[in-house]
Amino acid sequence: MAENRRTKLYDLHIARGAKMVPFAGWDMPVQYPMGVLGEHLHTRADAGLFDVSHMGQVILRGPDAALALETLVPADIAGLGEGRQRYGLFTNDAGGVLDDLMIANKGDHLFLVVNAACADQDIAHLRQLESAGITVQPITDRALLALQGPKAETVLDRLVPGVAAMKFMDVAEFDWQGATLWISRSGYTGEDGYEISVPEAQAVALAEALLEQPEVAPIGLGARDSLRLEAGMPLYGHDMDAATRPAEAALGWSIPKVRRQGGARAGGFPGADVILAELANGASRTRRGLRPEGRAPIREGVEIFDASEGGASLGKVCSGGFGPSAGGPIAMAILPADLAEGATVWAELRGKRVAVTIAPLPFHKPSYKR
Amino acid sequence: MLKYTEEHEWLKQDGDEVIVGITSHASEQLGDVVFIELPEVGREVEAGEEIVVIESVKAASDIVAPVAGVITAVNEALPDTPGAVNDDAMSAWFFRIKPQGGVDLSGFMDEAAYNDLIG
Numbered sequence: 001m002a003e004n005r006r007t008k009l010y011d012l013h014i015a016r017g018a019k020m021v022p023f024a025g026w027d028m029p030v031q032y033p034m035g036v037l038g039e040h041l042h043t044r045a046d047a048g049l050f051d052v053s054h055m056g057q058v059i060l061r062g063p064d065a066a067l068a069l070e071t072l073v074p075a076d077i078a079g080l081g082e083g084r085q086r087y088g089l090f091t092n093d094a095g096g097v098l099d100d101l102m103i104a105n106k107g108d109h110l111f112l113v114v115n116a117a118c119a120d121q122d123i124a125h126l127r128q129l130e131s132a133g134i135t136v137q138p139i140t141d142r143a144l145l146a147l148q149g150p151k152a153e154t155v156l157d158r159l160v161p162g163v164a165a166m167k168f169m170d171v172a173e174f175d176w177q178g179a180t181l182w183i184s185r186s187g188y189t190g191e192d193g194y195e196i197s198v199p200e201a202q203a204v205a206l207a208e209a210l211l212e213q214p215e216v217a218p219i220g221l222g223a224r225d226s227l228r229l230e231a232g233m234p235l236y237g238h239d240m241d242a243a244t245r246p247a248e249a250a251l252g253w254s255i256p257k258v259r260r261q262g263g264a265r266a267g268g269f270p271g272a273d274v275i276l277a278e279l280a281n282g283a284s285r286t287r288r289g290l291r292p293e294g295r296a297p298i299r300e301g302v303e304i305f306d307a308s309e310g311g312a313s314l315g316k317v318c319s320g321g322f323g324p325s326a327g328g329p330i331a332m333a334i335l336p337a338d339l340a341e342g343a344t345v346w347a348e349l350r351g352k353r354v355a356v357t358i359a360p361l362p363f364h365k366p367s368y369k370r
Numbered sequence: 371m372l373k374y375t376e377e378h379e380w381l382k383q384d385g386d387e388v389i390v391g392i393t394s395h396a397s398e399q400l401g402d403v404v405f406i407e408l409p410e411v412g413r414e415v416e417a418g419e420e421i422v423v424i425e426s427v428k429a430a431s432d433i434v435a436p437v438a439g440v441i442t443a444v445n446e447a448l449p450d451t452p453g454a455v456n457d458d459a460m461s462a463w464f465f466r467i468k469p470q471g472g473v474d475l476s477g478f479m480d481e482a483a484y485n486d487l488i489g
Binding site for chain 2: 030031035036037038156222226295296297299321322324329350
């Protein structure tokens with residue numbers, strides 16, 4: 001089996017006592033000595049530094065690159081202002097989700113960030129656009145860091161003056177000690193914060209400089225998962241995949257009116273007929289929040305029923321665990337859309353049925369700087 | 371004297387009963403414990419039977435009965451304070467068991483042997 005890839009921060013993780021795990025073909029830190037619970041709470045209270053260099057960074061250039069990308073992604077990219085970023089989905093002909101991604105308008109080009117596990121497939125998919133005169137440039141010489149939490153603004157502005165003026169989903173370039181940083185005010189935790197693309201040559205120095213700040217602790221994938229779960233954010237491959245349509249994944253919000261039926265640039269992306277009809281008619285099933293009674297977490301794969309005994313299966317948990325800030329177990333599952341908030345369903349856990357309440361998403365209210 | 375199992379439990383004899391918990395090494399491997407389900411007092415169990423459910427922020431795992439016998443008591447405070455296992459695994463006991471045919475822990479590891487096991 002091939003060796004896992006290592007990010008530029010690998011030695012830094014080891015030096016700080018990280019427990020490394022294989023993730024999407026990379027060796028990544030799952031936790032540091034602080035532990036998942038402590039790291040989660042630290043990010044919510046102060047600031048956490050995440051190495052997300054495994055994620056794919058791609059630049060698209062060419063005339064009408066935004067319109068070209070709209071043929072693969074049902075988002076409003078042509079209407080995305082310069083210096084702004086937006087969330088979108090790659091869809092397939094069946095209306096399923098191939099990956100989710102961030103798209104930034106950097107003026108003369110688009111900058112995309114895609115999931116590590118899907119990066120190769122996404123890049124191959126994007127190369128379809130080359131026939132339309134678009135250049136697809138995978139960025140392989142930059143690391144990606146995320147600084148998240150209520151102290152992120154203060155901390156990053158101390159090192160990189162000016163970032164405090166950015167608003168949620170703004171993107172901009174800043175100089176740091178001669179290196180050009182591509183910074184967006186965004187993240188995957190439900191907290192205010194930044195994602196920072198940095199040349200590999202300066203990545204360790206920037207990470208060390210951030211970690212020297214008293215508010216900052218390094219955070220692993222374990223807490224990244226519990227933070228995003230509390231924020232109600234889906235994880236590709238778990239909460240949606242090639243067989244899940246956007247409305248089922250509760251991601252219809254990423255498809256604006258202009259791309260829907262009757263919109264100025266309606267359709268024109270893979271699976272448009274199926275996806276837009278479902279958005280217009282309402283999905284029969286969609287991703288819902290779940291709060292189990294008691295303290296036992298219900299994890300991915302646990303089956304949900306409509307009765308405390310017998311009854312019919314309603315679906316399976318797609319993400320679940322313990323929410324440190326939520327103060328108990330939380331989960332998400334794709335379930336009938338007509339289940340009312342507050343309704344009770346049952347999870348089958350170790351042969352026993354546990355009552356579960358349908359809860360609003362997110363579990364933890366985000367604190368973005370809009 | 372404490373004895374240890376290959377399943378990373380510590381065993382402490384107290385008269386004709388054995389007190390059972392998990393080792394510090396096990397608690398570190400599990401990560402932050404968030405849920406514990408203990409057996410019913412009075413339950414008769416087989417050696418190797420899964421009788422405790424322990425969930426950390428990372429995963430679920432089971433704790434098995436080290437010997438056949440009857441559960442005589444459980445640490446009722448533990449389900450409300452599961453993090454006690456991480457704070458001090460050696461004092462966060464799970465249950466007491468009265469082994470069938472009396473206490474004989476001679477087949478279990480001593481501390482030196484357990485330390486060799488966990489390297």
